[in-house]
Amino acid sequence: MLPPVPDRALLELGRTEGGPDTLALLVRDQDTRRLLMLRAVLDAVEGADPAVCSAGVRRRVREDWGLLEEADRAGDTAGAGTSLSPVRDRLLSPLLGPWAQRCLRGLDAAPEARTDRYVREQAREHAREQAREQAREPAHEPAHERARDLARDLAHLSALAAVAAARAGIPFAVRLTARDGVLTLPSLGALHTTDPGDTEVEARFGHGRLTLRQPGAMDTTVHLESGFGAWSSAPAWSPAYALPGLLPGSAPVPLDDLDPYRTAPVGPHDHGLSGPATLDDTERKRWLQAWSGTAAALRAGGDYRVTEATALLRCLVPLAAPPGADGHGSGSCSGTRREAFGALLSSTPPTAATFAATLVHELQHTKLSALSHMLTLHHAGPQRRYFAPWRPDPRPYDGLLQGAYSHLALADFFQRCALVVEHRAHREFAWARHARYREQVGAVLPTLVGSPELTPWGRQFVDQMVAVYERMAEYPAPRGHDARARAYVRAARALWTQRNASAIPPLKEAE
Numbered sequence: 001m002l003p004p005v006p007d008r009a010l011l012e013l014g015r016t017e018g019g020p021d022t023l024a025l026l027v028r029d030q031d032t033r034r035l036l037m038l039r040a041v042l043d044a045v046e047g048a049d050p051a052v053c054s055a056g057v058r059r060r061v062r063e064d065w066g067l068l069e070e071a072d073r074a075g076d077t078a079g080a081g082t083s084l085s086p087v088r089d090r091l092l093s094p095l096l097g098p099w100a101q102r103c104l105r106g107l108d109a110a111p112e113a114r115t116d117r118y119v120r121e122q123a124r125e126h127a128r129e130q131a132r133e134q135a136r137e138p139a140h141e142p143a144h145e146r147a148r149d150l151a152r153d154l155a156h157l158s159a160l161a162a163v164a165a166a167r168a169g170i171p172f173a174v175r176l177t178a179r180d181g182v183l184t185l186p187s188l189g190a191l192h193t194t195d196p197g198d199t200e201v202e203a204r205f206g207h208g209r210l211t212l213r214q215p216g217a218m219d220t221t222v223h224l225e226s227g228f229g230a231w232s233s234a235p236a237w238s239p240a241y242a243l244p245g246l247l248p249g250s251a252p253v254p255l256d257d258l259d260p261y262r263t264a265p266v267g268p269h270d271h272g273l274s275g276p277a278t279l280d281d282t283e284r285k286r287w288l289q290a291w292s293g294t295a296a297a298l299r300a301g302g303d304y305r306v307t308e309a310t311a312l313l314r315c316l317v318p319l320a321a322p323p324g325a326d327g328h329g330s331g332s333c334s335g336t337r338r339e340a341f342g343a344l345l346s347s348t349p350p351t352a353a354t355f356a357a358t359l360v361h362e363l364q365h366t367k368l369s370a371l372s373h374m375l376t377l378h379h380a381g382p383q384r385r386y387f388a389p390w391r392p393d394p395r396p397y398d399g400l401l402q403g404a405y406s407h408l409a410l411a412d413f414f415q416r417c418a419l420v421v422e423h424r425a426h427r428e429f430a431w432a433r434h435a436r437y438r439e440q441v442g443a444v445l446p447t448l449v450g451s452p453e454l455t456p457w458g459r460q461f462v463d464q465m466v467a468v469y470e471r472m473a474e475y476p477a478p479r480g481h482d483a484r485a486r487a488y489v490r491a492a493r494a495l496w497t498q499r500n501a502s503a504i505p506p507l508k509e510a511e
Contacts, residue, residue, distance in 0.1 A: 003457070004029075004374045010457060013371055014464025016364055016409035017304050023311040026370040030341040031092050033373065037100045038091060044107040045154070051143055053107065057151050060158065063174075067161040071168040087164035093186060094315045094343035098261040099156055101339045106150035152179060152198065156260070159185050162203055166224060171206040179260060183212070188230040189239040190258045191220055228252055241284060243291045246310050254315045255279070255287060262317045263345060264337065273335050274322040274347060286348050287318070293352030298359065300420055301413035309359050312366055314342030321347050334358045336365045353426075357433075360413045364406040377401070377458035378451065385504045386447055389440040389492040394500050397451060401462075404444050408465055411437035415472055432484070435477040439485035441469055443493070 009022040018026075045053055045061045071087040090096075155177040163185050165172050176183055181196040188210075193199050194217045202213040210222040210230070220234040228242050242252035256262055263276045279287070298305040322333045332354065334346040344362050349355035371377070380397030388395045388403050395403065411434050418430035448462050476482065 005371065005457075007460070010371075010375070010460055011464055013367055014461040015468050016367075016405065016412060016465075018308055018311075018367060019304070020307065020311065023308060023367075026367060026374075027311065029374055030370050034092055034097055034100075034341070037097065037104075041100050041103045041107070041154075041157075044104060048107050052147050052150060053154075054147065054151070057154055061154055064157045064161040067165050067170075067172065067174070071161070071164040071170055074168040074170055087168065090160055090164045090167070090186065092314075094340040095186070095256065095259045095261050095317075096160070097339040097341065098264065098337060099153065102261065103150070103153050106146060106153060152177070155179075156184075159183070162205070163188055166205045166210055169208075173202070173204045176201045176203050178214070182260075184258050184260055185210075185230075186256075186259055187228055187240055187254065188222065188224065189232075189237055192236045192238065193217070228254065241279070243288060243316065246291075246295050246313070247306065250310050253291075253313060255284070255318060256315055257318050259317075262343075263319070273333050273345070274320045277318040277320040277347070279318055283318070283348055287316075290349040290352050290355045294355050294359065297352045297356035301356070301360065301416045305356070305360055305413060308363050308367070312342060312363055313344060313359070315340075315344070317343055317345040319345050319347045332358075334362055336362050336369070338369050341366065341370060357410060357413065360409050361406045364409045365402055368402055368405050371461075372398075375457045376455050377461055378453045378455060380451060380453040387444070387493060387496050387500075389443050389489045389496075392496065392499065394504055397448075397453065400444055401448055404441050404448060405465065407437045408441045408468055411441060411472060412468060415475060415477075418477070419475060428481075431477045431481045434472075435481035435485035436488060438469065438472055438477075439482070439489045441465075443489050445469060 005025065009018070009025055012018050012022050042061065042065055045058055048058075068087055068091075156179075158174060158176050162172065162174055162176060166188075178191065178193045178195070178199050178201050180198065181193050183191040183193060183201050185191075191201065191212050191214075193201065193214050195215070199214060204211045204213075208224055210224065212220040212222065214220075217236070218234075220232055220237055222230045222232045222237060224230045229240050231237075231239055238258065240254065240256070240258060242254045244253075245251055246253065257276065257278045277283070295306055295309075298309060319333060332347045332349065334344065336344055344359070344366075346355070346358055346362075349358065378397060378401070382396050382398075384394040384396050384399075386395045386397060386400045388400055390403055390407060414430045414434035414437065418427050418434055421427045421430060445466060449466060454462060477485075
């Protein structure tokens with residue numbers, strides 16, 4: 001039986017690279033998993049306890065599913081000349097993942113549900129982890145509250161189905177549910193209702209126009225744009241916004257500050273990650289200014305950095321500036337979510353160069369998470385016990401691997417930038433970053449390499465990381481940068497040991 005990932009692809013990814021075929025392999029696998037997850041939601045609805053999922057909610061989900069199927073059948077015509085039908089484009093949206101995970105947690109999908117075993121187990125395991133780490137909900141939520149929250153979450157499927165049908169050009173008349181005074185229609189925009197609570201909105205579509213009717217207000221007429229977005233003269237309508245494609249001819253990248261599932265509550269281990277932001281025109285211009293130079297900044301660190309960004313990035317989620325941010329790059333934050341493949345969360349980038357580095361960092365997490373779904377790289381447990389120079393807290397082995405992988409890519413990126421940039425101050429900055437990131441990786445590579453928990457695939461992967469680390473020594477940073485980087489890591493280790501070592505039993509393979 002052939003492994004799910006060819007050796008060539010595994011070696012490319014181990015080097016923090018990835019050609020078009022390798023990246024396409026990751027994308028196809030994640031797309032399939034997302035569709036299976038959606039099917040898991042439907043199956044779980046059918047098998048759910050009536051006390052949690054009422055007959056009325058179940059009937060509405062079936063109607064939504066039927067509209068999605070109709071849109072999918074019409075997609076071959078409506079989506080002619082594009083790679084995806086309108087319905088598939090919606091269902092493969094990164095933020096569908098967090099929504100599906102939340103629904104499965106509310107439904108508590110039974111093991112006998114008729115869907116992919118991996119998806120069921122992964123959904124339940126991830127839900128338990130999130131509940132423990134982020135304390136999303138009480139451990140024993142009353143049944144009536146659970147049913148209410150689930151009905152609100154499943155009502156979002158109606159909005160997804162309506163958008164897919166509208167994109168496919170299918171006339172319809174449905175009732176949608178605004179949540180806390182906002183009806184979000186992914187990729188189109190959001191309607192702010194006169195009622196600040198949950199209220200029904202009648203939606204009718206025909207001839208390219210969507211009419212939204214709510215109690216006590218004038219109808220809102222929304223006109224669909226080609227490909228993405230929709231406009232309306234009504235002040236209650238907020239249009240969805242997208243940045244231009246990273247390269248000429250590439251698809252626009254949504255800058256989504258509307259989707260209700262775009263972020264998760266901040267948990268005790270989400271260091272420095274702020275909450276969601278709603279952008280005004282000034283902030284959108286700042287995003288656009290940084291974005292317009294990002295491709296060139298990425299290319300300075302290697303053409304494959306542009307390749308991976310165009311292949312993997314499907315959505316940007318703006319975050320609020322964290323406490324202490326100065327607007328010039330200090331104190332910015334970013335992150336990814338395992339269940340939202342293709343989405344990157346970030347505060348407003350101050351410059352294109354800063355955002356290019358953010359993309360390099362975060363897309364490595366995206367790649368490694370996707371690969372880890374396809375291959376078992378290690379069997380290490382979740383115990384938080386390892387030193388990482390970039391974190392004040394002990395890390396589990398998997399977290400250490402993730403961090404070392406992204407920092408190795410940054411060390412490579414900044415070394416390549418330092419070798420080609422002409423401006424002296426920019427060159428010195430790049431060398432300083434390269435030296436620090438490489439020293440940080442070097443401090444943890446012995447722990448990663450020495451672990452007996454690595455599988456043969458994991459061993460191949462980590463060996464490639466070592467090869468990249470050693471290759472960078474061919475073009476060393478100026479001596480002063482190396483000395484400062486070593487001093488930084490020594491100080492980080494001493495402080496970490498003072499804070500954490502006494503509470504962590506030593507392991508033979510640990511540093």
